[in-house]
Amino acid sequence: MSEHYFAPAPGAAHRPGSVDLVLPDVHLRLDTDSGVFSPGKVDLxxxxxxxxxxxPPASGRLLDLGCGYGPVALALAxxxxxxxxxxxxxxGRAVDLAAHNARTAGLDNAAFLRIDADGSAADPGAPAAGSEQGPFDALWSNPPIRIGKTALHALLTTxxxxxxxxxxxxxxxxxxLGADSLHRWLNEQGWPTERAASRAGYRVLRADRP
Structure with missing residues (x-):
């Protein structure tokens, strides 16, 4: 799975499935497939x-960076x-699944876009193309750490x-997987960052735009 989920066109054979995202205020059934991040369960x-x-802010424009099949974006929506x-x-497989899951859930305030590594729309003719430029009023992300530090830093900088x-x-x-070093890097780059939560071996970092 890990060698496929950040590929533009995963080569893994399709293995459709579904997972439940159950939170105190959100309950969604999400369709998944092989070749995307954490297809068997909502990642911890x-x-x-x-x-x-x-x-999240009640209005404005919100972003899920690295949306996968959509759990974070659809919780935001x-x-x-x-x-x-x-x-x-x-x-692309993940983006298609996320758009399908939004339609199934009736969340028409969520849109999805496949991007290139530089952060531009991979399909300039897509309905959401252009909207990736922002500005955004909040960003939530389980970022793709396994793409490597250099690529991750470039992604976050963009x-x-x-x-x-x-x-x-x-x-x-x-x-x-480097939460504390990422925390330091964000501060060094001029993004005031604090640890907002820590649980089960994970850090939630909050970085503010000055």
Missing amino acids: GTRVLLESVPA SRAPGAQVLGVDVN WLARLSPGASAHLVVQRN
Whole structure:
């Protein structure tokens, strides 16, 4: 799975499935498939993020960076029905699943877009193309740590810059996969960062746009 989920076009044979995202305020059944991140269950880091962060802004534009099949973006859309949510991912199979899951859940305030590594729309003709430029009033992400530190830093540099002044990003990162070093790097890059939560080996980092 890990060698496929950040590929633009996963080569894994399709193995459709479904998972339940059950939170105190959100209950969604999400269709999944092979070749996407954590197809067999909602990833623990994602759960830690969704159970730890404060409520999103009630309106404005919200971003899920690395949306997978959509659990974070659709939780945002459920919690903030007056906001417009954009989920982005390099993985076309994941983006298609996320859009399908939004339609199934009746969450028409969520849109999804496949992006290239540089953060631009992979399909300039897609309905959401152009909206990836922001600005965004909040960013939530279980970022793809396994793409490597250089690529991860480039990804975060691109997308954090698209936050509105004063907006916050909440990122969940496993402690033994570099959460503390990422915390230091964010501060060094001029993004004031604090540990907002810590649970089950994960850190939730809050980085603020000055």
